[in-house]
Amino acid sequence: MNAHVATKPLTSLDDGIAKGDMLLKVDNVSLSFGGVKAITDISLDIRKGEIRAIIGPNGAGKTSMLNVINGFYTPQQGVITFRGKQRRAMKPHHAVLQGIARTFQNVALFKGMTTLENIMAGRSVHMKRNMLWQMLWHGPALREEIEHREKVEEIIDFLEIEHIRRTPVGKLPYGLQKRVELGRALAMEPSLLLLDEPMAGMNLEEKEDMSRFIIDVNQQRGTTIALIEHDMGVVMDLSDRVVVLDYGKKIADGAPEEVKNDQAVIDAYLGVAH
Amino acid sequence: QDTLKLPNMSYRTGPFAATGTPHMNGQLDYMTMLNERDGGINGVKVQFDECETGYNTEKGVECYEKMRSEGALVTQPWSTGITLQVLPRTNVDKIPMYAPGYGFSAMQDGKTFSWAFNPPTSYWDGASMIMNAISGDNLDSLKGKKIALLHLDHPYGKEPIPLLEALAAKHGFELLLVPVGMSEMQSQSAQWLQIRREKPDFVLMWGWGAMNGGAITEAVKTRYPMNQFVSIWWGAHEPDLSLVGDQAKGYRALSWNFADSDSKLMQDVKKYVVDAGKSQINQAGGEFDTTAYQRGILMSVIMAEGVRAAQDLAGTPNIDREQLRGGFENIKLDDTRLAELGATDMMAPFSTSCANHTGHAKAWMIEWDGSKFVKVTDLLTADRAEIDPLVEKAAAAYAAANQPWPINDACTD
Amino acid sequence: MLYRVAGQFKTSYQADYALFPVRQDAWLLVFILLLAFVVFPMTANEFMFRAMLTPVLIYSLAALGLNILTGYAGQLSLGTGAFMGVGAYACYKLVTIFPEMNIVVAIFLSGFFSAAVGVAFGLPSLRIKGFYLAIATLAAQFFLVWLFQKWAWLYNYSASGAIQVPNIKLFGVTVAGAHATALTQYYFVLCVVCVVTFLAINLTRGRIGRIWKSVRDMDIAAELVGINLMKAKLTAFFVSSYIVGISGALFVFLWRGAAEAELFDIQLSFKVLFIAIIGGLGSIMGNFLGAILIVALPVLISFVPGLLGLPIGAAMVEHLNVMIIGMLIIGFLIVEPHGLARFWAMIREKLIIWPFPH
Amino acid sequence: MEFIHPILIKPFADMVSAPDFLVQVLWEGIVSGVLYALIALGFVLIFKSSRILNFAQGIMVVFAALTLVGLYERGVPAWLALPLTLGVMLVLAIGIERVVLRPLVNQPDIILFMATIGITMFLIGLGETIFGGENKRMITEELGIPTGNFIFEPFGGFVSIEQKDLTAVIGAVVLVVVLLLFLNKSKMGRAIRALGDDHQAALSVGISLSTIWVLVWFIAGIIALATGIVWGARAGVSFALEVIALKALPVLMLGGLESVSGAIIGGLMIGILEKVFEIYWGQPLLGGSTESWFAYVLALLVLLARPQGLFGEKIIERV
Amino acid sequence: MTQTAMVPAPADTILSVNNIEVIYDHVILVLKGVSLNVPRGGITALLGANGAGKTTTLKAISNLLHAERGEVTKGNIQFEGEQVQSLSPNELVRRGCIQVMEGRHCFGHLSVEDNLLSGAYTRRDGNAAVRADLEMVYDYFPRLRVRRASQAGYTSGGEQQMTAIGRALMSRPKMILLDEPSMGLAPQLVEEIFEIVRKLNDEQGVSFLLAEQNTNIALRYAKYGYILESGRIVLDGEASALRENEDVKEFYLGVGGEGRRSFKDVKHYKRRKRWLA
Ligand SMILES: Nc1ncnc2c1ncn2[C@@H]1O[C@H](COP(=O)(O)OP(=O)(O)OP(=O)(O)O)[C@@H](O)[C@H]1O
Ligand SMILES: Nc1ncnc2c1ncn2[C@@H]1O[C@H](COP(=O)(O)OP(=O)(O)OP(=O)(O)O)[C@@H](O)[C@H]1O
Ligand SMILES: CC(C)C[C@H](N)C(=O)O
Ligand SMILES: [Mg+2]
Numbered sequence A: 001m002n003a004h005v006a007t008k009p010l011t012s013l014d015d016g017i018a019k020g021d022m023l024l025k026v027d028n029v030s031l032s033f034g035g036v037k038a039i040t041d042i043s044l045d046i047r048k049g050e051i052r053a054i055i056g057p058n059g060a061g062k063t064s065m066l067n068v069i070n071g072f073y074t075p076q077q078g079v080i081t082f083r084g085k086q087r088r089a090m091k092p093h094h095a096v097l098q099g100i101a102r103t104f105q106n107v108a109l110f111k112g113m114t115t116l117e118n119i120m121a122g123r124s125v126h127m128k129r130n131m132l133w134q135m136l137w138h139g140p141a142l143r144e145e146i147e148h149r150e151k152v153e154e155i156i157d158f159l160e161i162e163h164i165r166r167t168p169v170g171k172l173p174y175g176l177q178k179r180v181e182l183g184r185a186l187a188m189e190p191s192l193l194l195l196d197e198p199m200a201g202m203n204l205e206e207k208e209d210m211s212r213f214i215i216d217v218n219q220q221r222g223t224t225i226a227l228i229e230h231d232m233g234v235v236m237d238l239s240d241r242v243v244v245l246d247y248g249k250k251i252a253d254g255a256p257e258e259v260k261n262d263q264a265v266i267d268a269y270l271g272v273a274h
Numbered sequence B: 001q002d003t004l005k006l007p008n009m010s011y012r013t014g015p016f017a018a019t020g021t022p023h024m025n026g027q028l029d030y031m032t033m034l035n036e037r038d039g040g041i042n043g044v045k046v047q048f049d050e051c052e053t054g055y056n057t058e059k060g061v062e063c064y065e066k067m068r069s070e071g072a073l074v075t076q077p078w079s080t081g082i083t084l085q086v087l088p089r090t091n092v093d094k095i096p097m098y099a100p101g102y103g104f105s106a107m108q109d110g111k112t113f114s115w116a117f118n119p120p121t122s123y124w125d126g127a128s129m130i131m132n133a134i135s136g137d138n139l140d141s142l143k144g145k146k147i148a149l150l151h152l153d154h155p156y157g158k159e160p161i162p163l164l165e166a167l168a169a170k171h172g173f174e175l176l177l178v179p180v181g182m183s184e185m186q187s188q189s190a191q192w193l194q195i196r197r198e199k200p201d202f203v204l205m206w207g208w209g210a211m212n213g214g215a216i217t218e219a220v221k222t223r224y225p226m227n228q229f230v231s232i233w234w235g236a237h238e239p240d241l242s243l244v245g246d247q248a249k250g251y252r253a254l255s256w257n258f259a260d261s262d263s264k265l266m267q268d269v270k271k272y273v274v275d276a277g278k279s280q281i282n283q284a285g286g287e288f289d290t291t292a293y294q295r296g297i298l299m300s301v302i303m304a305e306g307v308r309a310a311q312d313l314a315g316t317p318n319i320d321r322e323q324l325r326g327g328f329e330n331i332k333l334d335d336t337r338l339a340e341l342g343a344t345d346m347m348a349p350f351s352t353s354c355a356n357h358t359g360h361a362k363a364w365m366i367e368w369d370g371s372k373f374v375k376v377t378d379l380l381t382a383d384r385a386e387i388d389p390l391v392e393k394a395a396a397a398y399a400a401a402n403q404p405w406p407i408n409d410a411c412t413d
Numbered sequence C: 001m002l003y004r005v006a007g008q009f010k011t012s013y014q015a016d017y018a019l020f021p022v023r024q025d026a027w028l029l030v031f032i033l034l035l036a037f038v039v040f041p042m043t044a045n046e047f048m049f050r051a052m053l054t055p056v057l058i059y060s061l062a063a064l065g066l067n068i069l070t071g072y073a074g075q076l077s078l079g080t081g082a083f084m085g086v087g088a089y090a091c092y093k094l095v096t097i098f099p100e101m102n103i104v105v106a107i108f109l110s111g112f113f114s115a116a117v118g119v120a121f122g123l124p125s126l127r128i129k130g131f132y133l134a135i136a137t138l139a140a141q142f143f144l145v146w147l148f149q150k151w152a153w154l155y156n157y158s159a160s161g162a163i164q165v166p167n168i169k170l171f172g173v174t175v176a177g178a179h180a181t182a183l184t185q186y187y188f189v190l191c192v193v194c195v196v197t198f199l200a201i202n203l204t205r206g207r208i209g210r211i212w213k214s215v216r217d218m219d220i221a222a223e224l225v226g227i228n229l230m231k232a233k234l235t236a237f238f239v240s241s242y243i244v245g246i247s248g249a250l251f252v253f254l255w256r257g258a259a260e261a262e263l264f265d266i267q268l269s270f271k272v273l274f275i276a277i278i279g280g281l282g283s284i285m286g287n288f289l290g291a292i293l294i295v296a297l298p299v300l301i302s303f304v305p306g307l308l309g310l311p312i313g314a315a316m317v318e319h320l321n322v323m324i325i326g327m328l329i330i331g332f333l334i335v336e337p338h339g340l341a342r343f344w345a346m347i348r349e350k351l352i353i354w355p356f357p358h
Numbered sequence D: 001m002e003f004i005h006p007i008l009i010k011p012f013a014d015m016v017s018a019p020d021f022l023v024q025v026l027w028e029g030i031v032s033g034v035l036y037a038l039i040a041l042g043f044v045l046i047f048k049s050s051r052i053l054n055f056a057q058g059i060m061v062v063f064a065a066l067t068l069v070g071l072y073e074r075g076v077p078a079w080l081a082l083p084l085t086l087g088v089m090l091v092l093a094i095g096i097e098r099v100v101l102r103p104l105v106n107q108p109d110i111i112l113f114m115a116t117i118g119i120t121m122f123l124i125g126l127g128e129t130i131f132g133g134e135n136k137r138m139i140t141e142e143l144g145i146p147t148g149n150f151i152f153e154p155f156g157g158f159v160s161i162e163q164k165d166l167t168a169v170i171g172a173v174v175l176v177v178v179l180l181l182f183l184n185k186s187k188m189g190r191a192i193r194a195l196g197d198d199h200q201a202a203l204s205v206g207i208s209l210s211t212i213w214v215l216v217w218f219i220a221g222i223i224a225l226a227t228g229i230v231w232g233a234r235a236g237v238s239f240a241l242e243v244i245a246l247k248a249l250p251v252l253m254l255g256g257l258e259s260v261s262g263a264i265i266g267g268l269m270i271g272i273l274e275k276v277f278e279i280y281w282g283q284p285l286l287g288g289s290t291e292s293w294f295a296y297v298l299a300l301l302v303l304l305a306r307p308q309g310l311f312g313e314k315i316i317e318r319v
Numbered sequence E: 001m002t003q004t005a006m007v008p009a010p011a012d013t014i015l016s017v018n019n020i021e022v023i024y025d026h027v028i029l030v031l032k033g034v035s036l037n038v039p040r041g042g043i044t045a046l047l048g049a050n051g052a053g054k055t056t057t058l059k060a061i062s063n064l065l066h067a068e069r070g071e072v073t074k075g076n077i078q079f080e081g082e083q084v085q086s087l088s089p090n091e092l093v094r095r096g097c098i099q100v101m102e103g104r105h106c107f108g109h110l111s112v113e114d115n116l117l118s119g120a121y122t123r124r125d126g127n128a129a130v131r132a133d134l135e136m137v138y139d140y141f142p143r144l145r146v147r148r149a150s151q152a153g154y155t156s157g158g159e160q161q162m163t164a165i166g167r168a169l170m171s172r173p174k175m176i177l178l179d180e181p182s183m184g185l186a187p188q189l190v191e192e193i194f195e196i197v198r199k200l201n202d203e204q205g206v207s208f209l210l211a212e213q214n215t216n217i218a219l220r221y222a223k224y225g226y227i228l229e230s231g232r233i234v235l236d237g238e239a240s241a242l243r244e245n246e247d248v249k250e251f252y253l254g255v256g257g258e259g260r261r262s263f264k265d266v267k268h269y270k271r272r273k274r275w276l277a
C-alpha cells in the first residue's frame, strides 16, 4: 500500500532555540473556578529538548496546568512565556500555530472519523488551499492533500498503526486510541508536545510501546515534551526533570531521583509502597 | 369514458377541517344524490373523488398534479392559495378550474382567465356588498370612520384588500389591517387587544377554519359590539356561534346562500343520501341543517349545471375539458331553474358568459339570533363600477407577469 | 462475488483519492446516472416527474445542504425551510429586477443571499451548542417567514402576497413558469444537483470536510488541534446555506412555480431534516436515499388503497399516511439509527465478503 | 430623531395613558405564559430524565384533550372520562417506552428528537383517525371549571379576567410546586436526575430505565392533559393546538432545558414580553404578528449571554 | 488449561460464567467462549491487554450490553446458582451484583452525596439504613465527606472513582464487578483503593471480580486470576502461581530474568509472544 518510503525524518518546527535553552516559562500562575483553586501561584519552566514530567495526586491541577499552557483556560494571574513571547490569554488554535500540541487525559479523538482522517485533521493547520480548489479536487488542492498524506503515512508507520488506518477510531480499543491521539498531535509538528496521561489504562506492553514512541519523538525529532503520568516507573525512567504539584501548589521540582526521595512528595503522592 | 371525473380537493383534517368538512360533505352528497336519483348527469355517473390537502398549498399542488394525471375534467382547489398557485398551470394544461365563491376575484374576467371560474360571486363582490350594507348604501357616510379587516394572513385573507383600499381612499375611511397568522388562529388575543385599543367602527372578517370560532370568542370577551362585526360568507358557521350562543347575538355574515332544510333539494339529498346511509355528515351534530353543508350542496349544484350546459352544447353526455369549460361559460341559474332544482331562495339567480366567469350573484346579510341565522336584508348588490376597473387592471397585470399569456379578445360579453 | 474488492490495489495516493476507489462503486454510479438521465426520461409520465422525480432531487439537494451543517459540522439546524425561502425570494427578486439575467446565474447567485443570512444566524453557534443552537436557527425560521410575509417588496407587492414564477427561457427553451415542461425542468434540476453533489463530495472529503467533522465530533478537541472554530463553523453555515438556498430557488422556480411565505415554514425544515437523518447524517448519498423515502414513498402509499380497491376516504388515506410515515420514521431509526446510507454500507460490506461469511 | 419617538416614547406614553388596557395586556401575557410554561414543563421532565427533547409534548396535549372530549361525546360522564383519559395517557407512556425508547436507548440526542417527531406524526394520524379533524368544544363546565368573567373597572376602563384562566393559573402553580418537591425530595426524583446525566451509569446502579421512563412520560401526559383542558377551554380542541408546542421551545431555551422553575419563569417572561412587544411595538411599527418570532429572538439574545439558559445547568466542559 | 465445556460450578461459587459468546452490532464477535468462576467472598482478577474483552465480560454479567447493541449469543451466567442472563440490570443489583463502570461514570450534575444516594435506588430497607450506610461509605472514603456537596462533574479523577465505588456500596452488594479501578489514579490512591477493596472483602464479605490492566497490583490483592486474550481465557490460576509464571512475568509484570526493566531500554524489535498465535 505504502509506495512512499519516508525519505527525510520529520522535524519539529524550527524555532531557533538551542537545545537546553528555555522554551516555555510559566510565572506565578493562578487559576480558580468559582471557589475552587486549581492552581495557586505556580512557576515552572520547560527547556528545549527535555522530557519534563508533571506529577501529583488527582486533582492537583496538572491537567489545568496544561490547559493554561495551551490557552484553553485563561489564568487569573501570571504570565506565560513561550519561545520568548509573553502572554496570558490566547485562543487555543493560536497555541497550535505557535507549536504547542497535546493529547488528552480522556481520549479526545474525533470518534466518527478514521485513524487516517484524525491524523490528517492534525495537519489542518498546515494546509492552505481554499475552498474553490477543494471543491474541484484538482491541481493544487490534490497536490497538497497528497503531500500531507505522505507526512501522515510516515507517522502511521512510525506508530505502527497501519492496520487500523481506515477504522473509525470510536471502534478502536483504548490503547490504540491513545496512540492515534499521539499521532494526531505529532502531525501538528509541534515544538512542545503536552501529553496528559498517555499511558493510563494500558498494560505493561503497551506502556513499553508508548514509552518507546515518546523517547523516539523526543530524540529523533527533538520535540520537547511535557508529560503527566501516574506510573512512577515510566516517569522515573523517561523524564529529565520532574515537577510535583499538590492541591494546586508546587511542592517539588528537580531530577527524578531527588523528587522520588523528597519526603513531601512521598507523603502527598507516592505513598509508602514505593 | 363512462364516468364524469369531477374530483375535489378536500380537507377533513387539520385546523381548517372544522369549516371545510361540512362544505365538502355537501358537495359530495349532492353528487351522490345525482348518481342515486338520476343515475348521474344525463345518464353519465359522476365520479367525485377527493384528494386531501389540509388547506396546505403544497399538498394542493400535489393533488392537482395527481388528479390531472388521472384524467380529471375539472380542478377544484378549495383554497385561494392553491387557486393562485395552479392558475397559470390550468391555463397551460387546459383544465377548467372551479372555485365557487373564492379564489382570485379578477378571475371574473373570462377574456384573460379562460379556464378559471369563480361563480356565483367573488370576494370583491362580497366586500362591496358588505360595505354597502354597513354604510346603508352610502359609503360617504363612513368618512372618518375606522374599519378593521380581521383576516387570515394568507392569500385568501388578503384578497379583499385592494378593493377595500380603493374604497377607503375614495370615501375617506381608514382601513386597519389585522392579520391573523396560521399559528395564531386559536389564540387571537393580540389581535383583539389591538381591536380593543383601536376601537374600529366595524370589524370585517375574512376568516376560515378554527380562526372564525377563535375570533368570535375573543370578540365576546373583548366586549366588542356584535352588531359591528361582519363576516364574509365563510364565517357563517353555526357550530362556531353555538359555542357562545346568546353572547354572539347580532353577529352578521354576508352569505350567497341560505339554509333551507325543507326545500325539495335538501329533502332529496336527505332521502337518497343521508337516510340511505351514504353520507359522512355528523347527523347528531345537526350538520345537515348548517349553512356550510347546504352551501356545499349548492356548489355542486352549480357545477352540475355547468356540466349539463356543456353536455347540451357538445351534444354528447361524455364531455371533455374544453367542452366543460364551455359549459361553465353558459350556466343559467335563473329563478325557474332554481325552482326546478328545488332550491328557491336558497341562493340568488345568476348566469355566466364568456367574459363573465363569476356571475355576480347577489347575497343576503344573515344575522345570528342567538340560536340560528336569519336573513336580515334583501339581496344585496355589489358596486360594479368600483370593481370592474380594478378587475381589468389586475387581469392585465397578471397577464403581463405571466407572459406569454393568451387573451381571448373574441370574448365580448 | 459481485463486489469483490480484492485484487484492486492502489499504487499511488493519487489513485487512492479517485472519486471511487472501488471499481464496482463506479459502475453502480454509472448505472444510476444512466437511470436518471436516460431510463427515467424515457419511461416516466408527467405526473411522475412532477410528483416524484423532480421533488426528490430538489429535496435531496436541500438535505445535502443541511447535512453539511448538521451531519458534517454537527450544528443542528431547524431553519432549513426559511433558508430555502431566502434563496427562493432572492432568485425571484433577481429575476424580476433583471429580467435579462440568465436563470442559471440567478439561481447560483441567489445562493449567496441565503449563505449570508445563514452566516448571520450561524454566529451564535460560537457560543451556543446542541439543542440550544437549534433555537438560533428556529429564530431564523420564524423571523424570516414573518419577513417574507410582511416585507411586501419581496413579493413585488402582489395582492396575494405570493410570488409567481414568470415564464423563463434558457437557450430558447422554457425552463421555468407554467409553460415549462416537466421533462425540461427535470433535466435542469438533475444537472444542477449533479454538479453541486460532485462539488460537495470533494469538499467533504478534503481538508475542509475533515475540519467540519472534527468540530462535530468534539469541538473542544478540534480547537486544541489548531482548528479555528469560528471559521470552521461559519464556513459550514455558509456552504450549507448556499446549497440550501439554491435548492430553495429550484424548489420554487423549477418545481412549484409559485410560493407563499407559509411554504417555507417549519414543516419544510422538518421534512428536510427527516430526509437528512433517515438518509444518514454525514453521508452525501444518504440524502438521496432519504429523499426517496420521505418524498416519493408517501405519494406511492397514497395510491395503495385505490389499487387494492379499499373504500377509504381521502381524509382517511391522509390520516393513515401520516401515521405510517410516523411509524416508518421510528422504525428506521430503530433498525438503523445511522440512516439508510449506513444500511447500504453494511449491505455493501456483506457483498464484499460474500459468499464467505466472517 | 424622528424615529426615536415611536420607538422609545410613544409606547410608554400609551401604557400610561390607558392603564386598564395595559393591565389587560399583562394579564393576557400571563395567561399565555402559563400555558407555554405548562407545555415546557412536560418537556423539561422528559429532558431531565432522558436528554430527549420531546417534540411530541404538543401533540400529547392535543391527544389528551381529544381523548377526554371524545370519551365524553361518546357518552362517558365527565367524572369518568377524566380518569379514563389518564389511563390512556399511561398506556401511551408504556407504549412509547416499549416501542420507541427502549430500542433507542443510548442513541444520539438528535436521533431521539427525530423519533419524537415520528411519534408526533403517528399521534396526529391516530388522533385524526379516531376522533376526526374538526374543532371540538372542551367540556369545561362538565369538569366543574368556572366559566364566567370577572370584570374590574379600574382607571375608568375595564379589565376582564376569565375565571377559567384564573383557574388555569392557580392550577399551574400547584402543579409546579408538587413537581418541584417530587424532583428534589424524592428518591424517584433523584433517580430521574441521575438518569439524565448518564444512562449507562444509572443502569449500572440498578435504576430501572423502563420504570422511570414510563413514570416520567406518564407525568408528562398528566401535564399534557392539564394543558389541554386549559387551552381547550380557551380555544376549543383541535389539531391546531399542536403548534403551541413550538412556543414551548424558546421557553425551554430561555429557562434552561432541565430547570423546572426555569420553565415557569421563562414561560411567564415570554408570555408577557411578547404580548407587550406585539401590542406596543409590533402592531404599530412592524405590521404585527411579531409573536411568531419574538420568543425565539428573545431566547436567542439571552442564550448569547448565558449559553445554558437562565436557569439551566452549567455545561461542564473539561478536557 | 482452560475449561470450555460446562462444568458445574463449585458450591461456594457466587458467580459463574459458562462459555459465553458476545457479539456487538450483530457482526463483531468479541468474546469467543469465556468461562470463569468467582468464589463467594473471593477477589478474582480478570487481566488482559487492551481490547481483550474484560469490560465486555463484566457488562455481559451485569447485563449492560444491551445499551451498546451487544448481546450474549451463547453460554450462560449464574449468580448464586441461578441463571441471570435474562434479568434486567435493575434486578441484578437488587440481588446483590453491581458493576462499577470503567471510566467512573458519575452523575456529573448531581452532588457527590446524591450520587452516593442514587446507589441505594433498589433498596427497600428504609431511610435510616441508607443513612447509616452513607456514613459507612464516608468512613471508608473520608475525602468524599469533604466534597459531599460538590457537583461530581467537577471533582478530580480520584474522587470520582471513589464516588463510583461508594455508590456501588450503597446498594449493599454481595458482589462488585470492578472495572479498572486504578486507571488514571495516583499511585497512593491506587493503593488506597485496593486497600479499601480488601477491607470491604474482609469486613463485609463482598466478593469482587476485578478487571485490571495493572497486573502487578491486581495480583497482589486477588486470590485467583484469569488472563483474557482476544476474547478467550488463555491462562488462569491462583494469583501467587500466576505471579511466578514466566510468561506473565515477561509480558504483564515487566520483570525479566534480571529484575525490572527500564522503560528506556525497551527495544524496538521486541514483539509479544501470542499464546494463541
Ligand atoms: N472546568 C472546571 N471547572 C471547575 N473546576 C475545575 C475545572 N477543571 C478543573 N477543575 C478543578 O480543578 C482541580 C484540578 O483539576 P485537574 O483536572 O487539573 O487535576 P489533575 O491534576 O489533572 O488530576 P487527575 O490526576 O485526576 O487528572 C480539581 O479540583 C478540579 O475539580
Ligand atoms: N459497543 C461496541 N461496539 C463494537 N465493538 C465494541 C464495542 N465495545 C467494545 N467493542 C470491541 O470489543 C473488544 C473488547 O472490548 P472491551 O472494552 O471489552 O476490552 P477491555 O478488555 O475492557 O479493554 P480495555 O482495557 O481497553 O478496557 C474491543 O476490540 C472493542 O473494540
Ligand atoms: C372555501 C375556502 C376555499 C375559503 C378559503 N378560506 C379560501 O382560501 O378562499
Ligand atoms: Mg488530569
Ligand SMILES: [Mg+2]
Pocket (backbone or CB within 6 Å): E054, E055, E056, E102, E179, E180
Ligand atoms: Mg475495559
